[in-house]
Amino acid sequence: MSNILKVTTPTVGYDNSINNKPSPSQQAEDLSIKNPVEANKVGRADGRTESGNNDGGKGVAYDSNFGSFVQSLRDLPKLNEIMSKMIFGGMANIVESGIGKGTAADIQAFFQMLEMSPEKLNEFLKAQMAGANRLQGPLFDVLRQIMDEATTVELKAGVLDLLKKYNDMSSGKHILENIKGTLEEIEARMFRNDRDGLERLAMRLKQHSMDANAANTRLLKEQIIPYMGKYVADNRELGKLRDLVTLVAFNTARYESGNIDNVVQAFWRLMDFPTFRKHFKGMTAEGFREMLLNVDYDRAAGKNELADKLLNIMQAGVKGEAGIENREAFINVMRSMLVNESVYMPLMHVMLPVILDGVPMFSEMWVDPDEESGNPGSDERGVKLLIKFDMKDVGFFDMMLYYEKGKIDMLIHYPEELSGHESDIRDNIRKIMSRNKLELEYLGVEQNKVPIQVSAAFPKIFERRNSINVTI
Amino acid sequence: MSQYDDVMNKKAVALRYDENKDVAPVIVASGLGYMAERIVEMANENGVPVYEDNSLATVLTQLDLGTAIPEELYQAIVDIYAYFLKYNPQKIKEAEEAEAAKRAAEEAAREAENAEAEDEAAGDGTAVGIGAGTEGGAAAGKAAKEASGRTAKEASGRTAKAASGRTAKAAPGRATKAARPTVAAAKAKPAGKAAAAGKQKQK
Numbered sequence: 303m304s305n306i307l308k309v310t311t312p313t314v315g316y317d318n319s320i321n322n323k324p325s326p327s328q329q330a331e332d333l334s335i336k337n338p339v340e341a342n343k344v345g346r347a348d349g350r351t352e353s354g355n356n357d358g359g360k361g362v363a364y365d366s367n368f369g370s371f372v373q374s375l376r377d378l379p380k381l382n383e384i385m386s387k388m389i390f391g392g393m394a395n396i397v398e399s400g401i402g403k404g405t406a407a408d409i410q411a412f413f414q415m416l417e418m419s420p421e422k423l424n425e426f427l428k429a430q431m432a433g434a435n436r437l438q439g440p441l442f443d444v445l446r447q448i449m450d451e452a453t454t455v456e457l458k459a460g461v462l463d464l465l466k467k468y469n470d471m472s473s474g475k476h477i478l479e480n481i482k483g484t485l486e487e488i489e490a491r492m493f494r495n496d497r498d499g500l501e502r503l504a505m506r507l508k509q510h511s512m513d514a515n516a517a518n519t520r521l522l523k524e525q526i527i528p529y530m531g532k533y534v535a536d537n538r539e540l541g542k543l544r545d546l547v548t549l550v551a552f553n554t555a556r557y558e559s560g561n562i563d564n565v566v567q568a569f570w571r572l573m574d575f576p577t578f579r580k581h582f583k584g585m586t587a588e589g590f591r592e593m594l595l596n597v598d599y600d601r602a603a604g605k606n607e608l609a610d611k612l613l614n615i616m617q618a619g620v621k622g623e624a625g626i627e628n629r630e631a632f633i634n635v636m637r638s639m640l641v642n643e644s645v646y647m648p649l650m651h652v653m654l655p656v657i658l659d660g661v662p663m664f665s666e667m668w669v670d671p672d673e674e675s676g677n678p679g680s681d682e683r684g685v686k687l688l689i690k691f692d693m694k695d696v697g698f699f700d701m702m703l704y705y706e707k708g709k710i711d712m713l714i715h716y717p718e719e720l721s722g723h724e725s726d727i728r729d730n731i732r733k734i735m736s737r738n739k740l741e742l743e744y745l746g747v748e749q750n751k752v753p754i755q756v757s758a759a760f761p762k763i764f765e766r767r768n769s770i771n772v773t774i
Numbered sequence: 775m776s777q778y779d780d781v782m783n784k785k786a787v788a789l790r791y792d793e794n795k796d797v798a799p800v801i802v803a804s805g806l807g808y809m810a811e812r813i814v815e816m817a818n819e820n821g822v823p824v825y826e827d828n829s830l831a832t833v834l835t836q837l838d839l840g841t842a843i844p845e846e847l848y849q850a851i852v853d854i855y856a857y858f859l860k861y862n863p864q865k866i867k868e869a870e871e872a873e874a875a876k877r878a879a880e881e882a883a884r885e886a887e888n889a890e891a892e893d894e895a896a897g898d899g900t901a902v903g904i905g906a907g908t909e910g911g912a913a914a915g916k917a918a919k920e921a922s923g924r925t926a927k928e929a930s931g932r933t934a935k936a937a938s939g940r941t942a943k944a945a946p947g948r949a950t951k952a953a954r955p956t957v958a959a960a961k962a963k964p965a966g967k968a969a970a971a972g973k974q975k976q977k
Contacts, residue, residue, distance in 0.1 A: 367801060374800075420856040427848055433807040437840035446837060462830045465837060469805030469828060476811040480826075483818050556804075556828060603808040613812045620820055633820070640817055643802040643810045645827045648835050658855060661862045665855070671841040685843055689851065696861045701854070705847055720861055730857050738850040 374641040375757055381638035381653075384631050386664045386692040389416070389655050405618040412611040417657045426608075427654065431669070433604015434650040436472055437465065444581050457575045464568040470560030472599040475510040477557045478518065482507065484550050488530060491543045496533050503529060512562050512595065519558045527551055566591045612655070642668075649760060654691075665691035668756055675706060682706060688759040696720075700754045709741045715750035799823035803832045 392413060418426060432438060437445075445461055452458045470477065485504045489497045503526050508514040530547045533539065558564075570587045572578045618624055619632030642651035654665040666689070673686035684706030692698045697717025704711040712735075716727060728747050735742040757763050802814060804826040817824045859865055 367799070371801075420852050423855065424848055424852045427852060431843065431848075433809055435807060435836060435840045436805050437837050438842070439840075442837065442840050443842065446841065449837065459830070462833050462837075465833045466828060466830060469833060469836070473805055473811060476815065479815055480818060483815070600808060603811070605808040609809050609812075613809065613816070616813075617816055620816060636813060636816055636820075637800075637822070639810075639813045640800045640802060640822070640824065643806055643813065645801045645803045645832055647803075648839070650839050659859055659865075661859050661865065663855065669843065670839075671843050672838045685847065687847075687851075691855065693855075693858055693862065695863050696858055699858065703847075705844065710850075723861070731854065734850055734853040734857060738846045738853065740846055740850055 368646060371641065371644055371646045372757075374637070374644075375763075376755075381635055381642075382664060382666055382690055382692060382698075384635055384638075385653070385655060388631075389657075389662045389664050390694045392662075405615060405623055408611050408614050408618075412608070412615060413657070415608045415611065416655055416662075417660075419659060423654075423656055423658060426656065427652070429604065429606060430652045430654060431650065433606070433609065434652050434669075436469065436603050439602075448578055448581060451577055452575075453577075454575075457572070457577060460568070460572045460575070461578075464565070464572060467559055467565045467568050470556050471562060471565050471594070472560075472597075472603065474512075474515060474557060474560045475600070477553050477560065478507070478510045481522070481550055481553045481557065484546055484553070485526070488543060488546045488550070491539075491546075492533060493537070500526070500529060500533075515557065515561050519554065519561070522550070522554045522557070527554065562591060562594055565594060646763065648762060649756075661696075662694045663691055665689060668760065670760060670762070673704070673762075686760070688754060688756060690753070698750060698753075700750055702754060702759055705740075708739070709743045710735060711744040712742065713746040713748070715748055715754065717750055721749055799825045801825045801827050803836060804828035805833070805836060 445465065449458060449461055452461070482504065485500065489500050489504070492500060503521070506521055507518050510518070527547070527550060530550070534544050534547060566587050569590050573582065573585075615624075616632055616635060619628055620636055622629045624632065639651075639653075641647070642649075648670070650667075650669040650671070652667040652669070654663075654667070656663050656665075668688045670686045672683050675682040675684060684704055687701075687703045687705075689701040689703070690699070691701075697719050699717065700713075700715035702713045712731070714727065714731065716724075720727065724747055728745060731745060731747070732742055800817070800822065802810065802824055805828065814824050814826065860869065
């Protein structure tokens, strides 16, 4: 196993990472006249450009969505800072600012739930991991295996199509909520008479269920979308409203794709492939449908009381119910969480707010369960984790792990306060690993000087720059 | 990464937004978890433009991320969290108190054992001494011996010994386990108190 933990990844993602511009001192010495290369564009003598920042950083490409993602990624530690502050202080600042009774009760209940022992933390960690990705469990393990075994593009595309439909089906409630939200936004931009008409139609949308899917889709496709289309045509509304109508149409297509019949059909089509069939011997379309009907999709997606409480508090905070002064903090938390769910982030992200044996702690984890070994010519894969945690009155830690077949490489950055305990930390980490039957191949214990950046720990994030083409 | 994966990753997402009026939309992967979906709903409600990408390339990434993580890795991470707890000043204080309580409990147990031995010696002596005189004296000696033995055993021996034994077993074992110094501390505290109470009772 290579030592991938000594992170020395150059700052990738920045287009001007090779800095060959002369320094100001060199510039001062170099008095030769510089002619502009391009007659239409006059460059500055010191080589700086409008897009370059002046804080010593490199020029970031802000002109793409990936560029703005990269910029957001640089601000990620904020989530840790804000959440730690909230949890360490028991959200006292929020409660003091005259929060509503319901939210105050939510905060109280939330903090009671956060109190846990290490045994309970183990369960909580697993639950959070399960909630970070829907495609976990025996069915998806088999599908992963089929993807590895598949030799034809058709089979792979078929499996992905099934998964896409499954995703749309399991997110049906969420998609319908999004459609309703967009419809409300559209209503707010319409003239009164037409608005009333759309409101009446929208009210006919049933609450999401497997059975209601078909009726809702029909209503959206046959009445709501044409109604809005007519409004756009009649009023020549070619701006934001038309964009919102397009968004409703896009979400309607997803909602329709998530119909249980479509999922069963996609599964049944795959039974034509012998590689697929051998894994599902004896499975009928009806049996598969029954299986799908018996799943609680909210629970399977990681719904739990603690997550609900945290989300309720956040929702109140974002709306400003926890005081205007705290609103920005909540919005920052929301934005940071969105960045972690970005399509450019091929990692699982988990938050762990806990009060462990009476000590408040906030931890964040980024996990790549399918990381390449890093050895040239090796096909081995392992699990790579970046763990950041802040423990009240102890300090902030960074931890990187790479696990492969029972062997582990590890790097720990400890806070300055523990600088006299390095050998104790080493000994105890070794003991912990051997107790858990893990072979520690490499252990680096260093004082935390600069936090490890997520992008530095997982350079594959930047591979996406070349593979995802986003046009805006 | 296979060639197929590479092809799958090349996808195009077309979005439209007015850069003068709007902030750039966040493109999130669809079909993540419950929390992610609620956050997206929250963002939509608050005017943050979010586009959920459900292309096959994203689904492929999600499938890879669903790979199971070994159980022992979870436990090791939790053990590491718990180990660093011991550097919390509150925990250091608790650990010191637990250590002091443990020492007190051991001391109490030792004293109780000594007292028991002394009582036994004293009880035998009385019985022999009185028994040598009268029958009533012999009975009284026997009763005294039983009583003193019971007191020593019940009052100090049982309480202090059991308590200190529990502490001795729990505290160092758990302390080295690093995961539960507080549990040890919590247990050692009442144990110490019990030992002290036993000592008092014995006196």
